Amino acid sequence: MIRWRNAAAAASLLALGLSACATTGTTAPAKPAAQGAGKPAEKAEAKPLPKGLDGQASTGFPSTYQPLPSSPTVFTGATVLTATGQQIDNGVVFVSGGKISAVGGPDTPIPADVAVIDAKGKWITPGIIDAHSHLGVYPSPGVQARSDGNEATDPNTAQVWAEHSVWPQDPGFNRARAGGVTTLQILPGSANLFGGRSVTLKNVPALTMQGMKFPDAPYGLKMACGENPKRVYGGKGRSPSTAMGNVYGYRKAWIDAADYARKWDDYRAKQQKGEKADAPKRDLQLETLAGVLKGEILVQNHCYRADEEAVMIDIAKEFGYKVTMFHHAVESYKIAPLLAREGICSATWASWTGFKMESLDGIDANAAILWKNGACVVIHSDDPIMTQRLNQEAAIAMTAGNKLGYGISRAEAIKWITANPAKAMGIGDKTGSLEPGKAADLVVWSRDPFSVYAQAEKVFIDGALIYDRQDKRFQPKSDFELGQPGQGAFN
């Protein structure tokens, strides 16, 4: 939607790392920066590229998400975990216009004419965020006809986007919501070195993927280290078949991407100066990789072993991009200081270990040791069952640390499934913590959410009630579940 007269502006946007193609916005793309929109574009009389040939101008697949109806509400009496490090007893949370308006102790002023929910004895947390999900792309039931998570036809499929595989009717979305999950990063699988783009979804029932798409969330690029790519392609007699083959594959792709980015930069620079220039042919694979090099797309890197993480960090340095988060990362505890220094998050489980060679050294204290070293911790699921109880998985991880005497509080551990994944998905300014101005994505729990007995009673997204354990009207069912034995029953 950036028009041709703004091509030069787009070039400077690139320099600022603000490209529209990196976002999934509902609204108009970012306005051109003032200093770039002036004279050079007027001087340039180059013909605009035909529609679709300029990635910067692509309309993409914009979000059509609209918050469900909501009204201003005050929750009183609950124990509130804000995910900013605070636990507020007998707290007040005031929600209006789909946003958090106020959070505080019992003295927090409450407006007169708003609905009050007495949450005495309950706990309130931000909505749970699963940074690693395949809901929609590997939906239930798990049959070949809906096995859409891995484009396992080439080790580099950076050109595919997970959102084009999402089946919004996956009953798993409903189960996850009943577990308090309000936001999900849906990733392609790990068969490939470059699996494709992730998509961030609001966990609302919708007829289309676009109706779930989180507005203005950056894309992620799924990369995979280790056993999966070399097994999948080695098994086909192709490269990569070894760990060193994997690394060659990454580096070759980044060289191509850097070259592609340079060609477009040259083209736009010439355009800006009004010189005659031929645009490179748009390449979807290289466009995604170039988006990473420009800092617009976040690297979400499946990587189990510490030594392989260290290699991936060096590759990122060689090509000037940043790894945002290692996923699975069961050995991150071995290099916790390095990850803290590099500012890279680790998304992991607490309870899975030894199910494949590269997960052999997984320990329940992985998250706790990372935390102790000041590194960013995320507890993820990669699983449609575990995603329903990320609160319990975080509890296991917290407990493993407390067994070591770390004294990890609930106020800290809640960040692992809320604020930290939000940050690592590039939406930390919008959701993930209970702070004024952020989205009113929150869960009312029956009790301490770190208990095995805790249940999400009410779940809100943008201030709207989207699930209520006590009220059938707010227990949405997938089309698929109608007329089936379970009838969508999860309560």
Place this chain on the structure above:
Amino acid sequence: MIRSLLLASAACALAFPAAAETVAIVNARIEPVSSAAIPNGVLVIKDGKIAAVGAGVAVPAGAKVIDAKGGVVTPGLVAPASNLSASEIGGVRETRDDGTGSALSAAFDIAYSVNPASPMIGLARDGGITSSAVTPVLSGSGGGAHEHADDGVVEEMTAGKDGSGDPPLFGGQAAFVRLKAGASDIVEASKLAVTVSLGESGARAAGGSRGADLVLIRSALEDARAFASRRAAFEQGATRDFGLSRLDLQALIPVVQGKTPLLIRVSRAADIRQALKLAADEKVRIILEGVEEGWLVAPEIAKAGVPVIVDPQADLPDSFEALGSRLDNAARLNAAGVTVAINGARDFNNLRQERLNAGLAVANGLPYAAGLASVTLIPARIWGQDGRIGSLDVGKVADVVVWNGDPLETTSWPLNVFVGGVEQPQDSRQTQLRDRYAASDQSGYPPAYR
């Protein structure tokens, strides 16, 4: 450096448990499981057995006293169906010994696969598990309860050989192990059941459909009866051809004699009904595992007196045979009078999940006492071990766990684990890795020296 070496030798010293001694656990909430909880009691272990349990029990002179500080004492947890000790790393075939190729069917005996030195045993024990039924998987049917596709890549998790040929109809014979550290033999019992699958997996083993699966299973049982009664004729080649080999028929004899059960993996309500009918028609004992749609036919299962092993996390319609899966399956089955045991995860070496699964079932309506029994006494009973373990009754073998809190809770962990009255080391590959990297070491030497 010197400190590191000292730590290392301390770790070695912990590797073998002390001999059985007289132990008194005091200041504990005791959950005998077979009877009501004792809010503040004493449990005495002597000569490897439970010598006394109660509120007013005296501490014997010379006993080692363990102050539970208000914690909870339970029987050691019993895993009702796992691959512990027969399988280590799901994705590494060389460590998978929990299933057979096409050479054997019912005769496959998992007791021969048990590795008492498996590093996964310490991990399980660290979660309060002191014994486990070890049950074969069907070759080609994946790792077990969840066929987890790691990050979307379908793993080759087939046990046994290279998976060529059709998977056999029967998985093989189950065993029972007790997790005694340092023991040369941990197999407590073998040939306890023969496993078989109905539904999608059974259909696959039978060449494509349920109709073939049930016919072949019934035929095999009929052959086993004929084989048992006409053994001499068989040896002389004077019987008709049987569908299974001599070894497989032999393994099915105790099943058709009603001595050992079939462990049937089944999900769909209609398939559960077929299993019940099979048991009635063939007069065989059965145990049902999986049973995701069990709540739909709970009164029928209860009436047949058939015990079930369920995974309370299984609430997704993740296959066409489990469309009715729901979180309160265990609670509904129990309410209908079905004997319910609760499983952890067969995969990921995550047997700790068993007690959390019991907690999840309790959160969804299962009474707490039933939840505790579902991971102790009931699995012990299902596998015929309840005469010795499964509850804290005087005279039973002292498989006992002291917890720092509610054993079904995420934030609890075992403080002391006893197997046969011997306190077990709380030591596993995982704890050693943890301690190596949690340690702060300024020696300048890499962690390998710690």
